[in-house]
Structures are given as structure tokens and as C-alpha cells.
Amino acid sequence: MDLPVMPPVRPMLAKSVQGIPDPEKLGGLSFEPKWDGFRCLVFKDGDEVELASRNTKPLTRYFPEVVAAMREQLPERCVLDGELFVALGDRLEFEVLQERIHPAKSRIEMLAEKTPASYVAFDLLALDEESYADRPFAERRAALAQALGHLDGPCFLTRTTTDPAQAEEWFHQFEGAGLDGVVAKPLGATYQPNARTMLKIKHERTADVVVAGYREHKTSTPERPLLGSLLLGLYNGDGQLQHVGVSASFTEKRRAELIEELQPLVVPIEDHPWGHWEEFLTANPDRIPGTQSRWSQGKDLSFTPLRPERVLEVAYDHMEGRRFRHTAQFRRWRPDRDPESCGYDQLDEPVSYDLASVLRVDQEG
Known part of the structure; x- marks a missing residue:
């Protein structure tokens, strides 16, 4: 594997705030749903796919069905930040997702078939030969949308908005689906590993x-x-x-x-x-x-x-x-x-x- 951004990488983090922040006071914000799953960075170089957790531990062996989907659906060479989740019906089920972290290969394969996981991407660190980590989020998001905008599952691209009223609506509307709130990202900020540069608005403290x-x-x-x-x-x-x-x-x-x-x-x-x-x-x-x-x-x-x-x-x-x-x-x-x-x-x-x-x-x- 030879990518512009190589593991290990610790993902960018978020700090909790109360209420939807005012974008004008913070130089512009992009809002997106807060997914309730396992944070996951994807490193893909052709057929080589590695999944890494927020603490850089390997997740690849636990999600064989997601790895197979990424080989088919994602760009040939990319590094993505996103979330692994399991949805049953119209709700995310974190406890079902937790069951996947198991030492037995046979159990992982059984759960991969019975309760398959999905992946939603919400940031771009590298694409083809270029690193995007030092670019502002507005540029990263535009490139990500162009590369992944066609996906319809099990790999997805997250929704975003720059309208705080829309974010407020999402905060209440998406709770019924098991989502965890809303995340706000400064449009001009670069990708800063392991730094709390994002804001999260959750349904409870x-x-x-x-x-x-x-x-x-x-x-x-x-x-x-x-x-x-x-x-x-x-x-x-x-x-x-x-x-x-x-x-x-x-x-x-x-x-x-x-x-x-x-x-x-x-x-x-x-x-x-x-x-x-x-x-x-x-x-x-x-x-x-x-x-x-x-x-x-x-x-x-x-x-x-x-x-x-x-x-x-x-x-x-x-x-x-x-x-x-x-x-x-x-x-x-x-x-x-x-x-x-x-x-x-x-x-x-x-x-x-x-x-x-x-x-x-x-x-x-």
C-alpha cells in the first residue's frame, strides 16, 4: 500500500456544545448528522483495503462485507474518514454493531450475513495521488461529493448543509432514527488529526x-x-x-x-x-x-x-x-x-x- 496519506492516522475530534452554533460567528460552518457507530478511517489502494479505528487499531477483519463493498464502490485510491454502523429497519443499532468485535472468524462471518454493516464517509484525506489533509474542509467536501456522490449503499456519503435552520431540523428529526445529534465543521479548517476542531451537538450531555x-x-x-x-x-x-x-x-x-x-x-x-x-x-x-x-x-x-x-x-x-x-x-x-x-x-x-x-x-x- 502506497498512498499520499498513510496509516496510522488519528481522526479529527469534536467538542460538545449546547445548541446549533451561529456560522457567522465562526467563519462559516458545514453541518452534518452525527452517526452512532464506530469511527473508521479507510485506506484503499486498489484491492488493498485497511480499516482503522479512532485509536488506530485494525478493524478490517471484523467487517469483511464492508471491505468487499469498498473494493467495488470506492475510488481506486483514497483515504476516507467516516463511520461504520449497523441499521436494522429504520434505526441505527449500536449494540448490534458492538457484537462484531469478536475473536471467532465464524461468528464474524455469521453476523456479516445476518446483520451486515455499512459505511458512511464524511471527510476526505487523500484521493488518487493527492493529499487533501491540508486543504480547507470546503474543498475536501466538494471533492468528496464528486467522488462518492453516486453511492447508494452499503457505502454512503453523508448529507451536509450550511443552513443552521436545516441543522436544527435535522437535530430533532433524525433522533428517531437513532442518530446521535449534529456535527459542525469549520469550512476553512484543515484536517487536524486528534484535535478537537469540530463541534458536536448531542441529544444529551x-x-x-x-x-x-x-x-x-x-x-x-x-x-x-x-x-x-x-x-x-x-x-x-x-x-x-x-x-x-x-x-x-x-x-x-x-x-x-x-x-x-x-x-x-x-x-x-x-x-x-x-x-x-x-x-x-x-x-x-x-x-x-x-x-x-x-x-x-x-x-x-x-x-x-x-x-x-x-x-x-x-x-x-x-x-x-x-x-x-x-x-x-x-x-x-x-x-x-x-x-x-x-x-x-x-x-x-x-x-x-x-x-x-x-x-x-x-x-x-
Whole structure:
């Protein structure tokens, strides 16, 4: 394989915002639906096709039917950014898509036939002998539309609009189809790998967090262990895993399933990122799991540490300092995410604020 843009490439990322942004204030925007699937970069050189996830891991073996379609439908030589998805009827089904990440070739082949996946392209990094990565999105989109405008599945070209009113309509209209909101891309921006230069407007405020441990439920017994809550973390700018809150509110059946599912990740506290916090005996600024505060004295705050390898998408309402203000709601596992990529920069609310600026009074007012 010899292309103008070669793997590995980390895709361009998006930051959450509330509401459809004003294109005039940002120098022009292109809006498109936010697809609910696996982010996927495609590298195609003749019959050679490689699919790579957002963390550069290979996806090719899991989607043989998509690879076959790309050989037939895509330009001879290209590098695309887009999304793999599974649609059942008129809805996208993320949980069905997750089933494809399986070690058994026979199961992958069965699912490829039973619940075939599709691919939707929404950006162009290279075409034929030319790299488009350094060109503004307006040019990339025009070339992409010319190259892929004829597709009718299983490879597709995403819809776009520069009309914010149309984007607002899409935001509400497409939710019923299982889409995740709307993405806005600056028309003049180049393709910037692993940078949050796009904007995403989602139907609820969500975050991808690292599962770092769990506490047992108050009704848990040695004969029937039950999970009470999951301890969640985000990486700060220094690469430290910060405790940001918990996810709870599971059925009894789910509590039993989760605690069994997480057992392979159990690790001694001294091998855990939070192991050095054992020395704390009183309140501390990060409200570290297992330590006491004036509100929790006498409560058992011990937890079972887990290797920070699993990523979970949670819904939350607000931030309070560096933590979720209330219990976060379990949404789904994200096997396509690297734990190290789960940082504070994805949040659409500031994780801290300047109290002085809040209290400041305009002297002329």
C-alpha cells in the first residue's frame, strides 16, 4: 500500500456544545448528522483495503462485507474518514454493531450475513495521488461529493448543509432514527488529526470515562455478590487519572452480571493509579475513593480497584469542580475507545470557574 496519506492516522475530534452554533460567528460552518457507530478511517489502494479505528487499531477483519463493498464502490485510491454502523429497519443499532468485535472468524462471518454493516464517509484525506489533509474542509467536501456522490449503499456519503435552520431540523428529526445529534465543521479548517476542531451537538450531555473500580451493593453477600456502583475517572492534562464520580442505579440482575464481568480486571491496590492515595485518612481535594470526609465518617468507603482498561459512556447533568455533580447514568460500553483518550477536554461544561469573575461588578454599571 502506497498512498499520499498513510496509516496510522488519528481522526479529527469534536467538542460538545449546547445548541446549533451561529456560522457567522465562526467563519462559516458545514453541518452534518452525527452517526452512532464506530469511527473508521479507510485506506484503499486498489484491492488493498485497511480499516482503522479512532485509536488506530485494525478493524478490517471484523467487517469483511464492508471491505468487499469498498473494493467495488470506492475510488481506486483514497483515504476516507467516516463511520461504520449497523441499521436494522429504520434505526441505527449500536449494540448490534458492538457484537462484531469478536475473536471467532465464524461468528464474524455469521453476523456479516445476518446483520451486515455499512459505511458512511464524511471527510476526505487523500484521493488518487493527492493529499487533501491540508486543504480547507470546503474543498475536501466538494471533492468528496464528486467522488462518492453516486453511492447508494452499503457505502454512503453523508448529507451536509450550511443552513443552521436545516441543522436544527435535522437535530430533532433524525433522533428517531437513532442518530446521535449534529456535527459542525469549520469550512476553512484543515484536517487536524486528534484535535478537537469540530463541534458536536448531542441529544444529551455525555462523556466517555474510564472505569477504575467498583463498590459492592449493601445487599451483596459472599454467596451472591452484587455491584453497587462503578467508580469513574478522567485523565487530566498531566496524564493522571482523576476520580470524577460514580455510576449506579442498576437492576439486581445487572448488578450480578456487572460484578462477574469485571472480575478479570481486579488488581491489587498497589498496582492501581489510585494506590498512592491509601495514605490519606481525612478529606482531600479530589474526594478520593476510600478516604473520609466530614460527611462520610463511619461509612465503609472501601472499593475494589480495577485495571483502567474499560471505557464507559455515561450521561451526566452538570459538573461541580472537577467531578460530576450527581450520579452519572450508565449508557453503554465503548470498546472502540482508548482509556488514555478519555480526558476533560471532551466536556461541554467548564470543569472549574473563576469565582472572582462571577462576583465582579462593572464599576460603570
